[in-house]
Every structure is written in C-alpha cells, then in structure tokens.
Amino acid sequence: MMKKIIFIGLLFFCLNGCQKKVQEIVIGTAGPMTGDQSKLGGDVANGVRLAVDEWNEKGGINGVKIRLEIGDDQHDPKQAVSVANKMVNLGIAGMIGHFNSSASIPASSVYERAGIPMITPASTNPQLTNQGYQMVFRVCGRDDQQGKVAADFAVQAFQAKKLAILHDKTTYGQGLSEEFRKAVSEQSKAVEIVSFDGLTQGDKDFRGVLTALKGKNPDMIFFGGIFPEGGLISKQAKEVGLTAPIMGGDGIFDPKFIEIAGIAAEGSFVTFTPDPEKIPHAKGFFQKYKARHGEGLAPYAIYAYDATHILLKALAQAGGISVKGDKKKVSEIIRNMKYDGALGHIEFDTKGDVKASPYVVWTTKGGRFEEFWAPGQPMPTNASDVLMPATHDASS
Amino acid sequence: MTLPLDAMLLQQLVNGLTLGSIYALIALGYTMVYGILEMINFAHGEIYMIGSYLCIIFLGIFTYFGLTQSHLLLSLFLVAILSAVTCAGYGIAMERIAYRPIRSAHRLSPLISALGVSIFLQNYVMLTQGSSDKVFPHVFPISSNSFGAFPITPIQLFIIVSAILLMAGLHFFVQKTSLGKAMRAVAQDKMMASLCGIPIDRVIVVTFVIGSMLAAMAGVMVSIYYGVTSFYIGYVAGMKAFTAAVIGGIGNIPGAMLGGILLGMIESLGAAYVSSEFKDGFAFIILIFILIFRPSGLLTKNA
Numbered sequence: 025m026m027k028k029i030i031f032i033g034l035l036f037f038c039l040n041g042c043q044k045k046v047q048e049i050v051i052g053t054a055g056p057m058t059g060d061q062s063k064l065g066g067d068v069a070n071g072v073r074l075a076v077d078e079w080n081e082k083g084g085i086n087g088v089k090i091r092l093e094i095g096d097d098q099h100d101p102k103q104a105v106s107v108a109n110k111m112v113n114l115g116i117a118g119m120i121g122h123f124n125s126s127a128s129i130p131a132s133s134v135y136e137r138a139g140i141p142m143i144t145p146a147s148t149n150p151q152l153t154n155q156g157y158q159m160v161f162r163v164c165g166r167d168d169q170q171g172k173v174a175a176d177f178a179v180q181a182f183q184a185k186k187l188a189i190l191h192d193k194t195t196y197g198q199g200l201s202e203e204f205r206k207a208v209s210e211q212s213k214a215v216e217i218v219s220f221d222g223l224t225q226g227d228k229d230f231r232g233v234l235t236a237l238k239g240k241n242p243d244m245i246f247f248g249g250i251f252p253e254g255g256l257i258s259k260q261a262k263e264v265g266l267t268a269p270i271m272g273g274d275g276i277f278d279p280k281f282i283e284i285a286g287i288a289a290e291g292s293f294v295t296f297t298p299d300p301e302k303i304p305h306a307k308g309f310f311q312k313y314k315a316r317h318g319e320g321l322a323p324y325a326i327y328a329y330d331a332t333h334i335l336l337k338a339l340a341q342a343g344g345i346s347v348k349g350d351k352k353k354v355s356e357i358i359r360n361m362k363y364d365g366a367l368g369h370i371e372f373d374t375k376g377d378v379k380a381s382p383y384v385v386w387t388t389k390g391g392r393f394e395e396f397w398a399p400g401q402p403m404p405t406n407a408s409d410v411l412m413p414a415t416h417d418a419s420s
Numbered sequence: 421m422t423l424p425l426d427a428m429l430l431q432q433l434v435n436g437l438t439l440g441s442i443y444a445l446i447a448l449g450y451t452m453v454y455g456i457l458e459m460i461n462f463a464h465g466e467i468y469m470i471g472s473y474l475c476i477i478f479l480g481i482f483t484y485f486g487l488t489q490s491h492l493l494l495s496l497f498l499v500a501i502l503s504a505v506t507c508a509g510y511g512i513a514m515e516r517i518a519y520r521p522i523r524s525a526h527r528l529s530p531l532i533s534a535l536g537v538s539i540f541l542q543n544y545v546m547l548t549q550g551s552s553d554k555v556f557p558h559v560f561p562i563s564s565n566s567f568g569a570f571p572i573t574p575i576q577l578f579i580i581v582s583a584i585l586l587m588a589g590l591h592f593f594v595q596k597t598s599l600g601k602a603m604r605a606v607a608q609d610k611m612m613a614s615l616c617g618i619p620i621d622r623v624i625v626v627t628f629v630i631g632s633m634l635a636a637m638a639g640v641m642v643s644i645y646y647g648v649t650s651f652y653i654g655y656v657a658g659m660k661a662f663t664a665a666v667i668g669g670i671g672n673i674p675g676a677m678l679g680g681i682l683l684g685m686i687e688s689l690g691a692a693y694v695s696s697e698f699k700d701g702f703a704f705i706i707l708i709f710i711l712i713f714r715p716s717g718l719l720t721k722n723a
Contacts, residue, residue, distance in 0.1 A: 060652055062551035193697065222697035226656065228646045231435040232691030232699065239428050252553050256646060263573060264431065284648050286558045 047088050049344065051076070051335060052116040053328065054095035054107050054131070055123030055146075060226060060252060061099050063280070064324060065123055068145055069094050070317055071328030072120050074309075079336050086344035090336065097131070099124040108134035116140060118335040118354065120328055125149030126195035132160045139351040141358055143335055145327035148274065149199045153375040159355050161376040163331045163367065165297070165383055167196070170273050171203025173383040173399050174295045178204075178244055178271060179211045181385075181403040182293075186216050188242035188268070190233065190257065192249030193222040200273045201248030218242050223253065230257050235264045242268050244293075250275040255284025262288040269293060277323050282391055289388045297382040299395050300326050300367060309366040330365040334358060431571035432692045433685065438576045438645065440684020441583030445638035446661035447668070447676035448590065449631030455607040455671035456627050457523070459530045463514060463537035465658020466545075467507050467632045471639020472649040473545060474503035476554050483557050492559060500640050504633040510541075511632030512625055520621070538654070545651040556647040579641045586637060587677050590630065594673060599626060607671070656700075663707045669717020678718060682706075 053072045055065035076092050084090050093114055095107035104127035111119060112134060119135055119142040122128040128147035135142045136157040143161040144152065150166045178184045187208060191201035201220070208215055218240040221233055234257065237245065245261065245268050247254055254276035261270065271293040282289040300306045309329055313322070338357040342350070363370045371379045387396040397404060446468050453461045482488045482495040518537045522529045560575065594600040605613040606623045614620050642657075643649050664683045668675025683703055690702035710717065 058546070058551060060551075060553070060650055066551075190696075221695060223691075224700055226652065227699065228642070228648070228653065229435075229439055229687075230696070232432060232688040233696035235428060235431050235435060236692040236696075238431075252648070252650070256648065259647060264435075265571075280553060280555070283555045284553065286647070 048091045049085055049088050049339065050091045050093055050114055050116045051332070051339075052093045052095060052111040052114070052119045052121070053332075054097050054104070054111065054119065054121035055127070056099040057094060057096035059098045061124075061250060063278075064146070064250075065096070067322035067325045068121065068123055068328040070313070070322065071145070071325035072332045074312060074316065074325075075329045075332035075336065085336060085340045088344055095121070097122055097124075097127045099127055101126050101130045104128070104131040105134060107131070112138040112140060117339055117351070118142070120145060120331050120335060122147065123324070124194070124196060125152060125199065128152050129155075129195060132157055135159050141335065141338070141351065141355045143331040143358070145331045146274075146324045147196070149195050150203075151195075151199070153377050157376070158352070161331075161334075161355075161358055161372055163327050163334070163370060163378060164274070166377060167200040167273070168203045168207075170295045170383050171200055171205075172207040173385065174204050174246065174271060174273065174293075175207030175211055176399050177293065177295075177385045177397055178246070179208060179215055181397055181401070182244060183403075184215060184243040186218050186240070186242045187244055187246060188219045188237050188240060189217060189221070189246045189248070190219075190230075191222050191247070192225045192253055194225060194249070196273075196275060197225075197247075197249035198222065199248070200275075201246065204246055204248065223249075225249070225253060227253070228256060229260075231260050231264055234261050234266060237261075238264060238266055244268050245270050247272045247276065251278040251281040252284065255281045255289065258285035258292055259288045271295075274323070277386070277393065282388055282393075289391075292388045293396070294386045294388075294393065295383045296323070296386050296393075297367070298384050298398075303366065303368050305364060305368060306366040326366050330363070330367050330370065333365055334361060334363050334370065337361070337363070427571060428692075432688050434572045434576055434580075436685035436688030437681065438579050438684070439688060440681035441580050442638045442642055442645075442680075443657075443661050443664045443683050444677045444680025445583055445586065445634045445641075446657060447664040447680045448587070448673065449635050450658075450662050450665040451668070451670055451673060451676040452603075452627050452631050454665070455673075456603065456610075456624060457519070457530070459519070459527065460534065460662065461514075461519075461631075462531070462534040462658065462662075463518075463541060464631065464635060465654035465656075465661065466538050466541035467510055467514075467654075468635040468639045468642075468657055468661075469649070469651060469654030470510060470541065470545065471503050471507050471636030472643040472653065473549055473554060473639075473651075474506055474636070475499055475640040475643040476556050476649060478502050479557055479559070483559070488557070488559050496644075500637060503640050504636040507632045507636030507639070508629045511628040514632075515625060515628040520624075538658075542651055542654065549651065551651065553648050553650045556643050556649070558647070560644075575645055579645060582637070582641070586634060590634070590673065593630075599623070603627060660703055663703050666707060667710050667718060669719045672717060672719050675717050675719035682718075 053069055055068050056062055057065040076090050079090055095111055097104040097107045104122055108131040122131050123146045125147040128144050129152050136159045141159045146164055148164055148167045150168050153160055189201050191197040223230055247257055247270055254272050258270045269291050274296050277294045277296045338354050341357050342353045359372050373379050385397040386393045449464045478499040487495045514537055518533045519530050602618045602623050605618055664679035665676045668679030686702050686706055687699055691699040
C-alpha cells in the first residue's frame with residue numbers, strides 16, 4: 025500500500041514537472057459556471073472555447089498552443105476575487121470575463137494590479153470602466169447607454185405616462201434600473217415613476233409586490249435583472265391581473281425567459297444589440313456554434329467568442345509567448361485594435377468601452393425574440409399586434 | 421381599474437395564505453423529526469426540491485402519453501402520489517444511511533451529517549437534471565382571478581385546500597391511530613417507549629416517510645404554482661420552513677402549521693406594504709422577536 029502511494033506521488037511529481045516544460049499560453053475565462061446562472065457562464069465558456077479551438081487548429085499563437093482555464097465565480101463578488109487571484113497565479117496571459125458586473129468590478133482590480141488584460145463579454149455596469157484602469161475592456165455596451173435607449177422607447181415611442189421599476193438589487197440590475205430612471209426623468213417631467221423597488225435574486229414569489237403595483241396602475245413595468253426572475257415576474261404579473269407590458273435589459277434576453285413565462289411573455293420589450301444573425305460576419309460563428317452545441321440562442325457566446333479573438337490576436341501581435349513579461353503592451357494593442365468579428369466592427373475608446381452604442385429594442389412575439397424598434401424611430405405601425413389591448417385603455 | 425384597498429388586501433392575504441401553506445407543509449417535516457430525534461434535518465428542504473423536480477418529470481411523462489391532455493386532474497393526482505412515494509424512498513434512505521448509524525453520537529454529528537446530505541442532494545440533482553431552471557409544462561392556461569370578485573386563482577385554491585386536507589389528515593393520524601400514539605410516546609421519552617415495546621426504529625422511519633411525503637407535496641404544489649423549479653430552491657425554502665417551525669415552537673405539530681401560515685402572510689404583506697426589498701428579512705425579524713419574547717415558540721411543546 026505504502027509503495028503504491030509513493031509511486032503515485034512520484035508519478036504526480038513527474039507529471040507536474042513534465043507539464044511545466046511544455047510551452048503554452050494560458051488564457052482564462054470566468055463566470056457563474058455552477059448555480060442558478062450556470063447557463064450564462066456555460067454559454068460564455070462555450071464561446072471562448074470555440075475561438076481557442078479555432079486558433080489551436082491553425083497552430084496556436086506563433087506555434088504555441090493555447091490552453092483555456094475556466095473559473096467559477098458563482099456570481100459572488102468574494103468568489104470572483106479569489107478566482108481572479110487563482111488565475112493570476114496560474115499565469116494567464118489574458119482573461120475573458122467575468123460575467124456579472126458584481127463579479128467583474130471587484131475582480132478587475134486584481135487583473136489591473138497583475139497587468140493582465142481582461143475583456144468582459146457581458147458586464148454592462150458603467151462603474152467597471154470608470155475606475156481609470158488600463159487593463160479593463162468590454163465588448164458589450166454600458167447600462168447608461170442601455171437605460172437611455174429603454175427610456176427613449178418607453179417615453180417617446182411607447183408614450184408611457186406611469187412607470188413602475190423593479191430590480192434585483194445586484195450591481196447590474198439596480199444599476200440598470202437607476203440609469204433607466206435617470207434617463208426617464210431627463211426625458212420628460214410628465215412621466216410619473218410610481219414605484220422603485222427591489223426583490224431578491226433566486227426568489228420565486230413576486231406576487232406581493234406585483235399585487236401592490238396593481239393599485240398604482242402603471243403603463244409599463246421595467247425590470248432590471250436576469251431572466252429567471254424576469255420570466256416569473258412576467259408570468260405572475262398576468263396572474264395577479266396586471267396588464268402592463270414588462271420591459272427589461274439584456275439580462276432577460278434569453279429563451280428561458282419565454283419558456284418560464286409562457287404565453288405571458290408575449291409583448292414584452294427588451295433592450296439588446298441588433299440581431300447578430302443579420303450580421304454577415306456572424307454566420308460562420310452561428311454555424312459552428314450550432315454544430316457543436318445544437319441549442320438555440322446563447323446570447324453571450326458570440327460576445328465571448330469575439331472577445332477571445334481580440335485577446336488572442338493582440339497576444340499574437342505582441343509576440344506570443346515572449347510577451348509574458350510585458351503585458352501592458354497587449355492592452356495597448358487591444359486599445360488601438362480595429363476588429364471586424366462576428367459582432368461587426370469593434371473599436372475601443374480610451375476607457376475600454378466599445379465606441380458604438382449598440383442597443384435597440386426587441387419584443388417577444390410568437391414565442392421568439394424579434395427586433396422591434398431602434399432609437400429615433402416612431403412606434404412601429406404593427407404595434408397593435410404586439411401590445412396588450414388593455415395598455416391602450418383610455419380610462420386608465 | 422384601480423383596485424379598492426380592501427380587494428388588494430384580500431388578494432395579498434390569499435397570496436400569503438398560499439405561500440404559508442407551502443411553508444407549513446415543509447415545516448411539519450422539520451418539527452416532526454425534531455420532536456422525535458431532537459435533531460434538525462437540514463436536508464429536509466432538498467426533499468422538497470426533489471419533489472418539485474419529480475412533479476415536472478412525471479408530468480412530462482404523462483404529457484408524452486397524452487394523459488395530461490385528457491385527464492388533467494387525474495394525472496395531477498397520480499403525479500402527487502408518485503412524487504410522494506419516491507420522496508418517501510429518499511427519506512428512508514436518508515435516515516438509514518446518514519442518521520441511524522450516528523444516532524447515539526454527539527448531537528452535533530447528525531447536524532453535520534444533515535448538512536452533508538443537503539449538499540450531496542443539491543449537487544446530485546444539479547448533475548443529473550442540469551443546472552438551469554426546469555420549466556413546468558404549460559398545462560394550465562394563465563388565469564387571473566376567475567371567481568368573480570374574490571381574488572383567488574384556481575391553483576391557489578387547489579394549494580390551500582390540499583394543504584388543509586393534508587394537515588387535517590396528519591392531525592388525525594398523530595392523535596387517533598396507534599402508530600401516531602407510538603410516535604407521540606417516542607417523542608416524549610424514547611427510552612420509556614422502547615421499554616413499553618414500541619419499535620423505535622420503525623416509528624422513526626415512519627416519521628421520515630411522513631415528513632418526506634409532506635415535503636414532496638409541497639414541492640409538487642410549488643412546481644404547479646410557479647411553473648419553474650431549480651436545484652437550489654430547497655435551501656431558502658428549508659430555512660424559511662425551519663423558521664416557521666421555530667416560530668410555532670419546534671417539535672410542535674400545530675405550531676408548525678401556524679408558524680408556516682403566519683410566515684407566508686408576513687412575507688406577502690411586508691413585500692406589498694413595506695418594501696419587497698426586505699421580503700426575506702421579515703421572516704427573520706419575526707424569528708428574532710419570537711426568540712426574545714417567547715423562546716419556546718408561539719404554541720408550547722406538547723407533541
């Protein structure tokens with residue numbers, strides 16, 4: 025028995041030793057890989073892996089293979105920092121992540137100090153890039169852009185007079201809701217915000233707060249949060265007798281939102297980027313992704329995919345494996361890069377945000393998401409099929 | 421369109437009563453096991469979670485064979501029975517594997533064992549069923565209040581009525597049957613009961629079976645009510661139900677019912693009239709007050 029243990033121990037020792045000799049470039053991705061949001065984290069990891077495999081098929085970066093490390097932050101700020109430290113110790117050359125704003129913001133200081141570039145595919149809270157960090161980038165939009173587009177739609181196109189706002193108390197959800205509220209009050213003094221209230225992520229019962237909203241008679245309910253709660257809110261709102269449509273941010277843009285809410289999801293509004301399936305560059309991505317994962321829409325996989333390509337391209341330009349000592353160089357290259365990928369043209373500003381503000385409004389119709397409205401347009405004429413009749417009730 | 425205040429209050433009370441019925445059913449399992457073994461079965465919430473999954477799985481099977489479409493009520497009844505029986509199996513296995521071998525150990529050991537079972541079951545369901553939320557087949561039309569002016573949905577009515585029936589059944593079982601009497605005897609004094617010839621092990625197994633079945637029923641109800649379940653719902657629900665059991669007086673069966681319903685009401689009314697931001701907080705604020713002013717719970721221990 026003892027011999028066996030020693031043998032295994034030696035074997036491990038040897039394996040460890042062997043591994044160190046192999047030259048490879050390690051990049052990391054992190055997000056909620058287990059727990060209630062594990063689908064979102066999994067989508068991101070799938071997108072990153074697809075891009076890494078494409079590079080490895082072509083021989084890696086200057087002949088050096090790329091290895092992917094996946095970290096699970098369970099959308100917990102504390103866990104995110106420990107994952108970030110672990111990644112730094114593993115010697116990653118760059119990070120695609122994290123997913124949630126509440127995880128990305130605390131983790132970003134770790135990467136900044138270590139001089140490792142991070143590109144988040146999904147964290148939209150403005151604070152992330154307002155910290156003055158050199159290493160932080162994002163390929164998605166910001167909540168102040170998103171909140172403004174949502175407010176434009178609600179006030180100008182939809183012409184809501186009374187708005188109720190709910191959020192899930194997270195950095196993302198509450199942040200987006202506050203940006204929305206701010207943008208609404210800048211737009212028009214005549215619009216009344218009848219309620220601004222938080223709820224708990226992971227809860228399943230929102231009937232209490234929704235029943236209370238019924239008495240306040242809003243024209244539209246804005247929800248800042250993620251789809252598991254979004255879907256239930258949409259369903260329970262109809263059950264308690266609310267007729268106002270639900271509007272949300274990119275967090276509820278997921279097929280599960282419609283699956284959970286069922287027929288009650290019809291006529292909801294979501295701010296998201298324009299349909300990537302319409303971008304010619306994205307075709308290749310969707311074909312490959314579907315061939316591998318077979319599932320429907322995984323909205324963040326495409327962001328992760330492009331972010332990974334940007335990172336790997338920058339690493340290649342900076343000189344591949346030899347760059348290890350000088351990671352600042354990589355972040356400089358990313359900042360000046362003009363990349364045409366699956367999402368279209370991407371260029372970063374000095375803060376690390378994408379230059380173009382990409383949001384439009386989608387609606388749910390016939391169990392699917394469908395592009396509906398872009399800023400500056402009037403309300404689409406086919407709106408009557410989409411909206412619940414009671415929202416146009418003159419007596420309300 | 422604006423609701424008069426009293427109609428809204430009524431609707432909130434119905435929401436609270438529905439939620440409370442579910443808490444009460446779970447709380448009963450906590451309180452019964454505590455009454456007999458003086459141990460807190462932290463894995464009890466996971467049995468409820470498994471019940472909610474089984475409901476969706478069995479209903480999916482019935483839908484596949486077309487039974488749901490032709491006989492909705494019958495298939496729901498069968499789903500409830502099957503889930504309860506399967507969960508009873510989980511309860512028996514849990515008692516046998518995790519609790520019986522360490523029954524005479526220090527009282528912390530079963531507690532830690534229970535936490536282990538809880539973590540195991542959560543991860544077991546996550547790995548076998550996937551980590552994303554499972555959605556209940558849409559077999560019911562979304563209906564808001566269909567009983568005229570009285571704001572209650574058919575599903576809420578179904579949950580409240582079945583919870584009351586189950587609780588009445590349990591009360592009858594504990595008070596009137598010989599097995600129920602044996603249970604009360606074991607709860608009062610295990611040593612004395614065994615000297616009188618009561619098969620302790622069997623009584624304990626029966627306790628776990630009943631507790632698990634009630635939790636399974638709560639799981640089935642919650643699946644129907646919310647239309648969605650996930651592997652982590654057992655944790656918070658377990659905490660709430662445990663709070664309910666303590667509010668009513670742990671070890672006390674009517675206390676658990678009262679505590680559960682009270683908790684549901686407080687949460688619903690608090691979320692509606694104070695702030696939904698602190699919805700989970702209300703439960704624990706009440707717990708603190710109860711522990712300060714009536715440490716043994718609202719109803720004193722008698723079962």
